[in-house]
Amino acid sequence: QGRNEFAVSFRKIDESEWQENVLTNTSGNIVWANDNQTLFYVNKDKQTLLPYQVVRHQYGTQQTQDKLVYEEKDDTFYVSLAKSTSKDFILIGITSTETSEYRLIDANQPQNDAKILKPRQVGVEYYPDHFNGKFYIRSNHQHPLFGLYIADNISAPWVSFITPRDGVDLEGFALFNNWLVVEERQNGLVNIRQISWLTHKENQVSFDDPTYMAWIGNNPEPDTDTLRYGYSSMTTPSSVYEINMLTQEKQLLKQEEVKDFNKQNYQSERIWVTAQDGVKVPVSLVYRKDLFKHGQNPLLVYGYGAYGYGIDPSFSSSRLSLLDRGFVYAIAHIRGGGDLGKNWYIQGKKIHKMNTFTDFIDATKGLLSEGYGKAGHVYAMGGSAGGLLMGAVVNMAPDLYEGVVSAVPFVDVVTTMLDPSI
Structure with missing residues (x-):
């Protein structure tokens, strides 16, 4: 219902x-x-x-x-x-x-x-699983970024298995008879690492695009050497792959069908823009190769930057209409989101919220200076908490944007958050 x-x-x-x-x-x-x-x-x-x-x-x-x-x-x-x-x-x-x-x-x-x-x-998060008589727990109780811990039973102490590391966020894991698979984010991109229980040898799944999203798929059967994972990029429709963890051979099982789409017509890139306080902010972008002219294309910059939620660079069929008319489409992975881990979220939260807004403006200016758009033909887009972002940037930099798409904007934050009935 x-x-x-x-x-x-x-x-x-x-x-x-x-x-x-x-x-x-x-x-x-x-x-x-x-x-x-x-x-x-x-x-x-x-x-x-x-x-x-x-x-x-x-x-x-x-x-x-x-x-x-x-x-x-x-x-x-x-x-x-x-x-x-x-x-x-x-x-x-x-x-x-x-x-x-x-x-x-x-x-x-x-x-x-x-x-x-x-x-x-x-402030402490943990997410457990149980396999072969032990508990495996992903937790941030010792570090802002997550590590993996093992406990022999419910009341046993948690022993560190993958120690938390600065700059590497452990986002998920899957347990197999012969393998431990972990999903980790570093520099804003996901790595999927396979670790043999027997030999401790490690392999990483290789990805082709400069900017992408990947995730451990549904693997309900632990007695296998095959891992299913998901993959998408700004030039690759959402896909399900299977990889043999012994041989590293991959097989594409299913891919979203997009009529008349040719991956070779499009180019995706990932650049880093320096914000006004010196922090480097990643930006993912895509355009149609034969329509790209340095400094001449209309530019649409998208952002969210809230709740620690990362905006991964995935495929969008509806975006193709813009690209086929010469637009460059960019995602600014600004602070306040989780794109570079927990600290990235904290740096754009509460008293640091202004970083979210200035990062977006700085990313836009950086894209223009690198020739990915033409001044006077620059547009911004964000929805919900990203609509709050739009409300801020259109007031802070009104001359920078020719137009703004502010979808269901969450712009009356204080009034809303102080209303206990909702």
């Missing part, structure tokens, strides 16, 4: 008819216990629509008989469910902007109470 309210229906695999018993007002997040009879799901608050309750359902019974397992009272937290790679635990995730907590249910004894892995602590 609307407002992302999902119903959960049941059908036996060997039958064709759906059963009458339906679970309503759920977030759509469901996990089976290992008895194939017990289902856990998440309820949404009817007023705020926040996912806030974990409920246990016994197959064949009515929803009115379901048991409340956990309820989150703090409406700044969201509740979610997942299953560990080992299939031994159901993970209740309780997460907010910069704090997380996990409670674990034994998937083999689903009637037992959930146990807290580590009580929440403001």
